[in-house]
Amino acid sequence: MTRSFPKQAFRFAPSSNGFLHLGHACSAALNFELAQASGGRMLLRIEDIDLERCRPEFEQAIYDDLGWLGLAWEEPVRRQSRHFPDYAATLERLRAQGLAYPCFCSRGEIMAAVAGRPDWPRDPDGSPLYPGLCKHLSPMERTRRLASGRAAALRLDMKAALAHLARQGGPELDWLEQGVGGTRRVRATPALWGDPVIARRDIKTSYHIAVVTDDAAQGVTDVVRGADLFMATHLHRLLQALLDLPEPVYRHHALLCDASGQKLSKSLRAKSLRAWRQEGLSPEAARRRLSVEVMVPP
Structure with a gap:
C-alpha cells in the first residue's frame, strides 16, 4: 500500500x-x-x-x-502494554486467513530436533529455522492440547503466507531504503525467517506484530532505526502486505x-x-x- x-x-x-x-x-x-x-x-x-x-x-x-x-x-x-487488544486483533486476522498455527515446542525440543545437523539453516538472528514439529498437527490434536492447558506460541506459516500473496497477484514485495549512499528498492525475502513466532507463549504477541500494528496505528511514514533491525524488515514487509498496512520508508543507520x-x-x-x-x-x-x-x- x-x-x-x-x-x-x-x-x-x-x-x-x-x-x-x-x-x-x-x-x-x-x-x-x-x-x-x-x-x-x-x-x-x-x-x-x-x-x-x-x-x-x-x-x-x-x-x-x-x-x-x-x-x-x-x-x-x-x-x-495498553494495546494488547490491538495485537490480538492483528493476530486474529492472520489466523482467519489460515496463515498461523499454534506451536507447543520448547526451545530445547527445537534444538534437539536439529541436533547433529550442522547444515540446518538458521534465521538472520542465528537461531535454527523451525523444523515444523507442530505444523502438521491435526485440528483435533491442536484443540486437545490447548484444552488441556498446554501453553502455545503462535507461528506464521511462511509457505502459506507467500502463497497467499502470490494468489493476490500484487507487486513484488520490497521496500524503499534511504541512506547516505542514496535511495534504493530492497527486495524482501521473508522466507529467511522460516516460520517465525508471531506471539510468544508468555506474552501473546511479539515485537514483529507489535511494531507493524503500532506503525500503522500511529501513521508512521518513516522508520529510522539501527542497522541491527535491517533483516527484520524482510518479515515486517510481509506482515504489512498480508494485513494491508501502509508501507513506510526505511532508513537503517549505523550503530555506535x-x-x-x-x-x-x-x-x-x-x-x-x-x-x-x-x-x-x-x-x-x-x-x-x-x-x-x-x-x-x-
Missing part, C-alpha cells in the same frame, strides 16, 4: 527494560532532526510488552534523558560501538545516558557525540 498520511511521521521506540545509552540517544536525535527538517511529526513509543522486564522507573528515565537532550515529541506517548567494536547494548552494560549525566556531560557535548553515518547495507 502506498503512503497516504498528510505529514511525514518519525518515531523513536525504546524498550523500558533498562536505561538508555548513547546508541539510543543517537537514534532518537536522528529521528528528531529528520522530523524537524521535513516539517513532520516526532513520535515516542514505549515498547513494554515484556511486563516482567519493563519497569516504570526505566520509562520515566527515558522521558528524563530525552528531555535533557533537548528532544520533544507528540503527546500522548503510545505504550504498547565501544572501544572493542561491540555495539552498545543494555545486555552488555553499555554506559547509560544517566551515568554520563551524573558525571557532568552537558547536553551539548552529548549531542556532539551523536553524529552518525547512515548505513545502506549491501
Whole structure:
C-alpha cells in the first residue's frame, strides 16, 4: 500500500527494560532532526510488552534523558502494554486467513530436533529455522492440547503466507531504503525467517506484530532505526502486505560501538545516558557525540 498520511511521521521506540545509552540517544536525535527538517511529526513509543522486564522507573528515565537532550515529541506517548487488544486483533486476522498455527515446542525440543545437523539453516538472528514439529498437527490434536492447558506460541506459516500473496497477484514485495549512499528498492525475502513466532507463549504477541500494528496505528511514514533491525524488515514487509498496512520508508543507520567494536547494548552494560549525566556531560557535548553515518547495507 502506498503512503497516504498528510505529514511525514518519525518515531523513536525504546524498550523500558533498562536505561538508555548513547546508541539510543543517537537514534532518537536522528529521528528528531529528520522530523524537524521535513516539517513532520516526532513520535515516542514505549515498547513494554515484556511486563516482567519493563519497569516504570526505566520509562520515566527515558522521558528524563530525552528531555535533557533537548528532544520533544507528540503527546500522548503510545505504550504498547495498553494495546494488547490491538495485537490480538492483528493476530486474529492472520489466523482467519489460515496463515498461523499454534506451536507447543520448547526451545530445547527445537534444538534437539536439529541436533547433529550442522547444515540446518538458521534465521538472520542465528537461531535454527523451525523444523515444523507442530505444523502438521491435526485440528483435533491442536484443540486437545490447548484444552488441556498446554501453553502455545503462535507461528506464521511462511509457505502459506507467500502463497497467499502470490494468489493476490500484487507487486513484488520490497521496500524503499534511504541512506547516505542514496535511495534504493530492497527486495524482501521473508522466507529467511522460516516460520517465525508471531506471539510468544508468555506474552501473546511479539515485537514483529507489535511494531507493524503500532506503525500503522500511529501513521508512521518513516522508520529510522539501527542497522541491527535491517533483516527484520524482510518479515515486517510481509506482515504489512498480508494485513494491508501502509508501507513506510526505511532508513537503517549505523550503530555506535565501544572501544572493542561491540555495539552498545543494555545486555552488555553499555554506559547509560544517566551515568554520563551524573558525571557532568552537558547536553551539548552529548549531542556532539551523536553524529552518525547512515548505513545502506549491501
